[in-house]
Amino acid sequence: MNIESELKKEGIEVTEELDPIVKYNLIRNVVTKIINTFPEYGLEANDLISRLSEVKMYKAKRPEGMSEANYFYKNTSIYFNNNIPNEDLEEFAVHECIHFIQEVKDKKGNLVRMGLSDYKESKVTGEGINEASVQLIASYANGMEQEQVKYYGISFETISPSYYPLECCLANQLAYLIGEDVLFESTINSNDNFKNKFIEETSIKTYLCVTNAIDNILEAEENIVKLNNKKFAENDEGKCANITGKIEEIKNEILLTFLKTQNQIISSYFNNSFKKIKTLEQVEKYRRKLYNFKDYLGSTDGYTFFHDYYVEQMAALEHKYNVIEKGEETALAKIKKESFFAMLLRKLKEIFGKKQTVKVVK
16 A cells, blocks of 8 residues: 555545655654753754754644554655644644654565554554553643543543543553653653563563453554544444443443553562562662552543552551561561551542542543
């Protein structure tokens, strides 16, 4: 399939090529943002500007619900929504320019890797986690602030309220647990450092399950966009009702996939970390890391997994604390006064008992 056919299939209709001066200023500003925000990843301004000058940039008409910009690696081009004023292009250009920086091609010009995505097999893998990580990088570069949002019944805080929010929420959890530096470095430089550390901190099974789940969420959201466009063009009320029903089913699947994946991230990482605790300092570090994970949660009405898991782990952690401190097994039942950990459990129950205010609802 040639580029024209692919663009037509995606509903993209080119209206004009970006003015060379507009393009140059856009590239220069994007490179400045990326390097100023992430100076530690070995990027060099003049080299990036030179490389990005090879990218063709166009304005185009695009279907409703589609992302505001897209990078097409097959013809090294970025297509911006025709409705975006030139002065607002930077916000969307950062994400797409990072995709260009990421790409790794073989000698024949075939794409084999893009950040955390693997294109070597017949089915692309890791696209969801890669899009989420790129969007987090772009959001930091654009100076976005945290915002409380709600999607498909899931409430959480994010610096990407409008683009890949659920995927970004899960990626942000991984950044917190595995390391934001290694996630972003692997994303920009297209290597396995994040993957290897993720597997080391959890398991190969968890890595595959989580990355596949994020891929599935991304695909499900794309299907919702297609169904909404189909519904918009449909005049038959019965068919519209059927489409609405399918959309609701997909939304429910997304919710269940998200919560299942979040729970797997929590239990796999913290169960594995618990086994490694040997000192009182590690006990306290584990407690803080688990407690602070609450700030990265996606939560729904009736969601109790994290609270229940926290209570269970604090009980086990107190037992381990006593064993390390006294060098012998100490039955929890013999502890008469409220311990430090018991106090934390009580405080956590108070925190989880409070309702959150959600400013953005979809």
